[in-house]
Every structure is written in structure tokens, then in C-alpha cells.
Amino acid sequence: MKTPIIELQHVTRTFQLKRNQVITAVNDVSLSVAEGEIVCLVGESGCGKTTTGKMIVDLLKPSQGHIFYKGQDIATLKGEARKQYRLGVQLVHQDPYASLNPMRTIYQTLAAPLQHHGLTQGEAATKNRVKELLEMVDLTPVNDFLDKFPHQLSGGQRQRVSIARSLTVNPSFIVADEAVSMVDVSIRISLLNTLLKLKEKMGLAVLFITHDLALAKYFAWEGRIGVMYLGRLIELSPARQLVEKPQHPYTRVLLSSIPEADPDVTRQKKQIELRSMDVPSLLHLPTGCSFHPRCPFWEGEQCEKVVPEMVSFSDGTSAACHPVQRERAAEMVQA
Amino acid sequence: METTTKTPGVPTLSIQNLTVSYQAKRGAVQAVRNITLDIQRGEALALIGESGSGKTTMGLSLVRLLPSNASISQGRLIYRRVDAGKPVREIDVLALKTDELRQYRWKECAMVFQAALNAFNPVLKISEQFADTSKAHGYIQGKALEERAFHLLKLVRLEPSRVWNGYAHELSGGMRQRVLIALSLLLEPQLIILDEPTTALDILTQRNIMNVLKDLRTQLDFSLIFISHDLSLAAELADRVATMYAGEIVELSDVYTTFKNPLHPYTIGLIHAVPTLAAHRDNVTSIPGSPPDLINMPTGCKFHPRCPLADERCKRDDPTLETVETVNGAEHKVACWHWKSARAKLTSER
Numbered sequence: 017m018k019t020p021i022i023e024l025q026h027v028t029r030t031f032q033l034k035r036n037q038v039i040t041a042v043n044d045v046s047l048s049v050a051e052g053e054i055v056c057l058v059g060e061s062g063c064g065k066t067t068t069g070k071m072i073v074d075l076l077k078p079s080q081g082h083i084f085y086k087g088q089d090i091a092t093l094k095g096e097a098r099k100q101y102r103l104g105v106q107l108v109h110q111d112p113y114a115s116l117n118p119m120r121t122i123y124q125t126l127a128a129p130l131q132h133h134g135l136t137q138g139e140a141a142t143k144n145r146v147k148e149l150l151e152m153v154d155l156t157p158v159n160d161f162l163d164k165f166p167h168q169l170s171g172g173q174r175q176r177v178s179i180a181r182s183l184t185v186n187p188s189f190i191v192a193d194e195a196v197s198m199v200d201v202s203i204r205i206s207l208l209n210t211l212l213k214l215k216e217k218m219g220l221a222v223l224f225i226t227h228d229l230a231l232a233k234y235f236a237w238e239g240r241i242g243v244m245y246l247g248r249l250i251e252l253s254p255a256r257q258l259v260e261k262p263q264h265p266y267t268r269v270l271l272s273s274i275p276e277a278d279p280d281v282t283r284q285k286k287q288i289e290l291r292s293m294d295v296p297s298l299l300h301l302p303t304g305c306s307f308h309p310r311c312p313f314w315e316g317e318q319c320e321k322v323v324p325e326m327v328s329f330s331d332g333t334s335a336a337c338h339p340v341q342r343e344r345a346a347e348m349v350q351a
Numbered sequence: 352m353e354t355t356t357k358t359p360g361v362p363t364l365s366i367q368n369l370t371v372s373y374q375a376k377r378g379a380v381q382a383v384r385n386i387t388l389d390i391q392r393g394e395a396l397a398l399i400g401e402s403g404s405g406k407t408t409m410g411l412s413l414v415r416l417l418p419s420n421a422s423i424s425q426g427r428l429i430y431r432r433v434d435a436g437k438p439v440r441e442i443d444v445l446a447l448k449t450d451e452l453r454q455y456r457w458k459e460c461a462m463v464f465q466a467a468l469n470a471f472n473p474v475l476k477i478s479e480q481f482a483d484t485s486k487a488h489g490y491i492q493g494k495a496l497e498e499r500a501f502h503l504l505k506l507v508r509l510e511p512s513r514v515w516n517g518y519a520h521e522l523s524g525g526m527r528q529r530v531l532i533a534l535s536l537l538l539e540p541q542l543i544i545l546d547e548p549t550t551a552l553d554i555l556t557q558r559n560i561m562n563v564l565k566d567l568r569t570q571l572d573f574s575l576i577f578i579s580h581d582l583s584l585a586a587e588l589a590d591r592v593a594t595m596y597a598g599e600i601v602e603l604s605d606v607y608t609t610f611k612n613p614l615h616p617y618t619i620g621l622i623h624a625v626p627t628l629a630a631h632r633d634n635v636t637s638i639p640g641s642p643p644d645l646i647n648m649p650t651g652c653k654f655h656p657r658c659p660l661a662d663e664r665c666k667r668d669d670p671t672l673e674t675v676e677t678v679n680g681a682e683h684k685v686a687c688w689h690w691k692s693a694r695a696k697l698t699s700e701r
Contacts, residue, residue, distance in 0.1 A: 060553035060554060060555065061553055170641050170642070172641060173641070200401040200402055200580065200642070201401060201580055201581075201582070201621065201624055201625055202401050202620065202621060202624050202637060202638040202642075203624075203637060203638070203641065204624070204637070205624050205626070205635055205636065205637035206637035206639070209637065227553070227554065229554075229628065230625075230626045230627050230628045230630075231626055233626065233628065234626035234630075234632055234635060237632045259628050269555070270554055270555070271628065273554055273555055273557075273558035274554055274558075274583070274628060275557070275558070275561060275581075275583035275584060275586065275587040276583050276586060276627050276628060276629070277582040277583045277585075277586050277610065277622060277625050277627055278586055278610055278627065279586045279587075279606050279607050279610050279611075280607070280611075281586075281627075281629070282583060282586045282587045283586075283587065287558070290555070293508075293555075293559060295523070
């Protein structure tokens, strides 16, 4: 098997709140993303998806565990190798209103990284490259955009600039954290299509963080979706399989709760009831499987005491749930 | 200003030719343009559309909470209160004086805002918040208020004793939203406006709020307008859907018609632009272009620069919202020159 572009091995991240209060935002997460692959991380707020993204781009250090970039532990990278990693992995932020410098024109924003890293020689070459980048993100005619300031652009256009900026340094991996949640429904899809086109063209791998499962399915069509709950990755499966045949009870509850843009479907949808509506505090996580106090399929002692491991099945799905693993014991494959 | 009439079955609110604009440096922003709409008693109406389509401005103007740079240049708002055994009381909302307006707000028409945390006074306990509102409107106090509030908090599936003595910041986003919904019901208003009631909430919390709203509608008698860019919320909760674009209602019909047989190219595009769990990837397409500049509006139909069916007439003449004939005789209004062929053309191309 080829070396994954990014690999997380048992990564945990804790935050100290007060003297005696420690929360575990990300708990023992292992995940690898292959070259050119799309993985979506889905979960509710506070589940650790953003923290995971930040650790991958080295904005936060893991408290435990290791993250590998092309097989090398990013904590040990130095000098040129570290620079290659920092250039190779880029982040697209959620809020295009906050992530662009309001004092810089679009040209200045996009030219700065090119010049700083010596990726283009001379003014003319820089300008050509900037134009190329704008074209790649479908901001055309490009001459209309070069001298504009962010406030002259719509939210969707700004997010395109933000994507173009992440592409200036020719990355091989992009972390997009809720990158389309701030733009209008009518243009979300075209933004995602631009990302998909770039992925095809440049062989980019993308980690797309979102709370919208329908959007995740659309974007990760050929890729995978991972579901997080209270800091843990609880299911990781090929995108369409995850939506059509969810394994983990939490994923099933989520899917049954999502309203759909079709009155017949949504009003007849059978909702799975939770045992409790209360989301446990990260400060006092339940023992065993952290979903057990709310889980409709909870099966007693094992769920309450033993943290379920992530197990893969022969159809490519994997889930961290005792009852599911018992039921599908015959299909389990060794990792 | 009050007049009494005795017509039964009258709409709770009639919006007539409402036009609202904001004064900006570049010129007047025409946020709401000539909207006429009746809110029927007990119905839930969804206002959908992208940001900048005028949904929130329209909601704000119904309770006259527009910012100071906005002006209602034209139109009438007639609210009708119906109490059992009493004649219908008609209120001309735009003619209300300041003190009358304070009574109208919350008692007749309550608006629940998007950011639920900002809607509470941070130094008041939830109990004081209820008492405050009640006092301002000369409503019940003390034990009677507590009983009523507990009843409402139970209706929105909260444990009253848990939230009653707490502060807003101690509650989760979903709980706050539910407290606010309970508070909005306190004075038995006949119209409630919800602005993006589930945006910024988690999936399971959203589901909970939706179920609460559905419950409330079966138990209490009030009309509901909810403003949302989330089509699935409209599909779940609405009786009727009004699609807004560039400050106008471009399509109005019952919820099933909106989703199954939409006629306006914008509504059709919007529905296709939202990926659903069941949808195949190839069936999702986005609407080209971006929303119009509300200061320099396009000529003719405001959607024509983004519309695949636009022709010379669309560029020249602005279509008005017309009632179209439907198979089952249900109300269906659309503002498009090509409504007869739009659906067939736009669905076959895909």
C-alpha cells in the first residue's frame, strides 16, 4: 500500500480549562488519507472535528499520538523537510469575511505567498500565475478581480479567493473547515464543484470538515466519511455506504433526524429516539462507550465499561460499537 | 388605531403592497418590494430565499423593528385579533403610536430572533425575564405567572425547575432557543415570527426544536411565519411556502406544490441546488451567477441574469405575481413569463 499523505495514529488532544479541569477534545483518533482522496469529517459542535483539522496543519500539537506527513512524523520535521510539509498542507477557513486581509487587493493577497516562497520570478510571472489561480477557482474575467478589495466581493467570491490563496504554494493536501457553511445555498454546490475540479486536476487530497451529512455525501461521493462524537471517531466508511447503510447507532440517529427538502420524505421519516437528549459534558465523559447514556441500542455492562475499538468490516465500513461488532463478527477484518 | 369588523375566517395578517428600503451611501437598497400576502389563521408560512432576498427585512417590518436607516415607503399591514365570542379587532400596524406599538409587539405578534443568546438580558434570571415581559404588558404576576411559565416550558420540552432560576448563559443553544419560544408564547400572541429558528444549532437539537414547534402547533392556536434559507425546514414544518428573490415574492404555493411542482426557475434551481441524503450526485446543480445588487437592480425580471430561460421580454418587463391555474384548484402564484414551460425545460435539460 502506498504511504498515505496524512496519517493520524492514536491522536489525543486535551485542553486545560481551569486548574483541575481538563477536557479531551480529540480522543485516540486514528485516520489516514491517501493521495488524491477526499475524506469528510462530520459531527456536531464540540465533537473535535475542527481540533483534528488544526492538528493536521500544525496549528495545534497533539497531546498524545503522532501525525505523519508522507510517512514522517510532523513533530520531528526540521528545516527543508518541515518547510515542504508546511507548504504541502494548507487550510481553507470557514469565514471568508474574516480570513482575508481587508487592506490588500486580491492580487496582493495572492501574490504575497508566491513572492515570499520564490515560486515565481519577477512581476510579470507573478501576475500570470495569479491570473491562472483566479481562473482555476472560476473567478473570471480575471482582470475584474485583480485590483478589487475583499469588501467588493460577495461571500462566495471571497471563499474562492481563499481557496486560490491556499493553492498558491502547490499543496497536496487541503483541510477545508466548514468552507461552504457561510455561503448561500444556491452557490455552495458550485464552490464544491470548483474544489472537486481542482482535486481532479491537481491530485489534491482534501479533508472536508462539515456538520452537514448530505453535503458530505455529495462532496465525498468516491471518498469516505468519518463521524465523530465527543472527541472520538466512531464510524469511518465509504461515503455512500455510510449514508445508505449506517453502522454506528449515533450515525443512524443523526441520519434519521436530518430533515430533508422533500415534504413527503421528511414527514414520513422514522426518527430513532435517543434515550436522553442531554449531551454529556466533555468534562465528565461517560465511561465505556461515550454514547451509551443516549444510545437506543445500548446493551448493558460492556457498553458502560469498555471503550469500543474501531473495527473494520469486509465491506469497507468500520465502526466503534460493541453491539454492531457482535452482530457482524463474521465480517470483521484484521487491521 | 382600531376598528371593529365582524367578518369570520379573516386572515391574521394582511400585508398589502409593502415596500421597504434602506438608505445607503450608494443609494437606496430596495430590500422589500411591493409584497402582498395574507397570513391565514393557524397556518405556518415559510419564507425561503438566499441571504439578501429580503426575508429578514420583511419579518422585521411586521413588528416595526427596522433599523433607523430603513423606511417603509409604501404599503399597509392589517393585523386582526380574533377572540372567542368577541368581534374581530383590526389593527393598522403601520399607524400605531409608540406606546400602542409596544403593546402590539409580543402580545399580538412576537418575533424570535436567530441568535437566541442576544435576545436575553444577561443579568436577569429566566424567571425575571418572564416577569419583566409580563409586567410590561400588565399581564399576570407571581404564582399565576410561574404556573403559566412552567406550563409553557413543559410544552417546549424543558424541565421548568432546571431553567427557571438560571441565567441565559448557563443554557445550551437549543435550550435557550426553546426558552425563547416559550417566552414568545407567554402573552398568547396570534402570530409568531421565527427568524432562522434552527440555524447554528446541531442536528439533534434542530430536530428537537422542530418537533417542539410541530407539537405546539397542534396544541395552541397561532399563526407562524418562519424565515429560513434551509429548505428542509420548510419541507418539514410549513403549510405554505413563499419564495423570495431580490425583495419580491416570486412564487407562493402550498408546501407540496413548492417541492413537487415548482414553476419559477429560481425555486426550481434552489431545490436542485440543495443536496439531500437520497439524491444522486448528478442530480444536484447550482444556480449560476450571484445574487443581484439591490441598489442597481437588473431591468425587467430581477432573476433574468441568472435564468437559463431569459429572453428579451424578461430583460425588459418585470413579471408580477399572478395566480396560475392548478389541477386541484389550490392556490399557486408565480412571477415568471415562462412559468408554463419552465419546469419541463429545466428538468429535461438535467
